[in-house]
Amino acid sequence: MFRTVSSAPLLLSALLLSCPVVAAEAPLAPWRPFLDRVLSDHPRAAQAESGVAQAEAEAEVLAQPLYNPEIGYAGEYKRSPAGSGSDSVGDTSLKSVVEVALTTDFGVKQESRRLIGQRGIAVARADSAEARLALAGEALAGLARFQGARRQEALAARQQAAMDSFLRLAERLRQAGDSSAADLALARLALAETARVAADARIELAQAREALRGLCDCDPAGIAALPDPLSPELLGGPGGDEARLDDLPAVQAGRARIETARADLRLARDERVPDPTFRLGGGRDGSATLVTFGVSLPIPVLNSGSARVVSAGRGLASAEAAEMTARRAARTEIAATRAAATEAWQGWQAWRAQAGAPLDQQIALLDRLWVGREISATDYFVQLRETVRAAQQGAELWTRAWTTLADGLRAANRIDNVVGL
Numbered sequence: 001m002f003r004t005v006s007s008a009p010l011l012l013s014a015l016l017l018s019c020p021v022v023a024a025e026a027p028l029a030p031w032r033p034f035l036d037r038v039l040s041d042h043p044r045a046a047q048a049e050s051g052v053a054q055a056e057a058e059a060e061v062l063a064q065p066l067y068n069p070e071i072g073y074a075g076e077y078k079r080s081p082a083g084s085g086s087d088s089v090g091d092t093s094l095k096s097v098v099e100v101a102l103t104t105d106f107g108v109k110q111e112s113r114r115l116i117g118q119r120g121i122a123v124a125r126a127d128s129a130e131a132r133l134a135l136a137g138e139a140l141a142g143l144a145r146f147q148g149a150r151r152q153e154a155l156a157a158r159q160q161a162a163m164d165s166f167l168r169l170a171e172r173l174r175q176a177g178d179s180s181a182a183d184l185a186l187a188r189l190a191l192a193e194t195a196r197v198a199a200d201a202r203i204e205l206a207q208a209r210e211a212l213r214g215l216c217d218c219d220p221a222g223i224a225a226l227p228d229p230l231s232p233e234l235l236g237g238p239g240g241d242e243a244r245l246d247d248l249p250a251v252q253a254g255r256a257r258i259e260t261a262r263a264d265l266r267l268a269r270d271e272r273v274p275d276p277t278f279r280l281g282g283g284r285d286g287s288a289t290l291v292t293f294g295v296s297l298p299i300p301v302l303n304s305g306s307a308r309v310v311s312a313g314r315g316l317a318s319a320e321a322a323e324m325t326a327r328r329a330a331r332t333e334i335a336a337t338r339a340a341a342t343e344a345w346q347g348w349q350a351w352r353a354q355a356g357a358p359l360d361q362q363i364a365l366l367d368r369l370w371v372g373r374e375i376s377a378t379d380y381f382v383q384l385r386e387t388v389r390a391a392q393q394g395a396e397l398w399t400r401a402w403t404t405l406a407d408g409l410r411a412a413n414r415i416d417n418v419v420g421l
Contacts, residue, residue, distance in 0.1 A: 026420030027230060031143070034223055035419055038139040038216050039132055048128035055124035059117025066110055067103040067275070074099065074283075097292055099281030105270075112267035119260035126253035133249055135215075136421070137410025141403045142212045146220050148399025149201070149208040152392055155359065156194070156201035159388040162363050163187070163194040166384075170377065182377075190381045229348055229401035232341040234418055235334075235408045248330050248413050254323030261316040268312035272305035274298040330411070337408035344401040351394045359391045 026032075039045050076095040170187040212220040236244065245251050274297050281292040366384055369375045375383070409415045 026418065027234070028418050029420045030224055031140075031226075032419050032421060034143070034216060034218075035136050035139055035415075035421065037218060038135060039421075041217055042135055042215060044135055045132055048131035052121070052124045052128050055117075055121045059114075059121050062113040062117035062120075063110070066105055066113075070101040072099045072101065072281075073097070093286045095283065095285040095290070097281050097283035097290055099279055099292060101277055101279040103275050103277040105273075105275045108273070109267060109270045109275075112263060112270050115263040116260055116267065119256055119263055122256035123253055123260060126249045126256055130249035130253060133410055133413060133415065136415045136419075137406050139212075139215045140409070140415065140419075141406035142208070142215055143220075143223060144226060144399055144402030144406060146205075146208040146212045147226055148395055148402070149205040151395040151398065153198075153201040153205040155388055155391050155395060156198040158359060158363070159384070160191070160194040160198045162367075162384060162388075163191045163381075165367070166380065167191050169371070186377050186381055190385075226402060228352075229345055229398060229405060230418075232338060232345050232405060232408060234405070235338045235341060235412050235414060244334070244412065245327055245330055250326045250330055251323070254319070254326040258316070258319045258323055261312070261319040265309070265312040265316050268305065268309045271308060272300065274300055333411045334408075337404065337411045341401070341404040341408040344397065344404040348394075348397040348401040351397050355390075355394060359387065362387045 074097045077092070078095070079092045167184075167187040167190075170184045209220050216223075277296045279292070279294045279296075281290075283290045283292070363384065366375070366380055366387070369380070409418055415421065
């Protein structure tokens with residue numbers, strides 16, 4: 001007995017399963033246009049793409065036949081000696097031959113060269129993916145540094161404004177006789193120190209802004225602000241298992257280079273086999289018709305090709321060692337960047353839990369306490385400096401959490417998942 005099942009619950013289930021997955025896979029989807037612009041306009045991305053185009057052109061060259069046919073002409077004029085008679089004349093004859101020659105490898109070496117070209121394309125594509133991944137990671141980290149520097153500059157400017165207000169108030173109190181000369185001197189020294197801190201913050205902001213502008217060729221101020229740092233759980237499990245390592249462009253490039261070296265070794269062995277040259281021609285020998293044919297074969301006595309085989313074998317061993325080195329380096333980098341991102345994110349979380357009231361509220365409270373003479377000028381300066389310093393440390397932790405996460409996403413090749421590229 002069959003039961004009728006309504007399609008509405010199935011449709012609702014499909015929607016619930018599909019929509020959250022997209023959101024979870026691309027938590028930074030609003031910043032996709034920014035990274036798209038970097039990857040499409042930056043010269044390094046164009047250079048990576050041109051490398052692929054060059055490899056494709058080289059592969060086409062390697063797939064061409066090795067030899068072209070040759071055409072030649074040979075002529076022979078022969079005159080026999082004259083007889084013993086005074087008026088006898090010797091016989092003459094003219095022989096001419098047109099000959100076509102072709103050296104062939106029967107497609108063996110040509111196939112090996114074609115395979116090398118195809119492997120070269122795979123290497124270039126992996127290198128291009130690695131370059132684009134590095135560029136995307138650099139852009140994401142650069143955006144975090146710029147926005148973190150902007151936070152630092154805003155905090156330094158707020159501290160400078162507070163110290164400027166502190167100095168003006170100290171001057172009024174000094175004129176009214178309600179403050180000492182030491183308080184006024186301290187206020188002036190405090191303003192000078194905050195001016196230096198603000199100048200340093202502006203310098204760092206300018207450097208971060210221009211570095212980001214060089215990546216995106218855009219106005220960094222127009223890019224949307226990043227949210228609070230994302231959890232390092234986006235980087236996946238601890239370490240780097242073999243399946244994840246196999247997806248990394250650097251490892252894929254190493255494997256492609258191994259295949260290229262293996263194909264080159266095969267070609268080196270094939271090149272030890274001499275290629276025959278076949279000749280066919282025809283011509284005239286006086287009144288007679290000539291048909292010529294022949295075959296020649298190089299004798300590999302001066303250069304047997306064995307050194308070339310040894311060199312190709314060493315190249316294969318070197319490519320295998322390079323692939324293992326890249327795999328180990330990738331595994332180490334994934335683990336290191338994940339650990340750094342975890343520590344930075346936990347530090348940011350701990351700071352946010354202990355941050356307390358916003359900076360403006362704390363500064364307003366200190367102003368009231370000092371005006372009410374509940375704290376001294378020295379206490380005001382010290383507490384204000386420490387309050388701003390704590391806020392600056394929070395901005396530093398925010399920046400560090402984002403930059404370490406960007407490094408981890410690049411190392412684990414997960415920027416596409418997070419941004420939705």
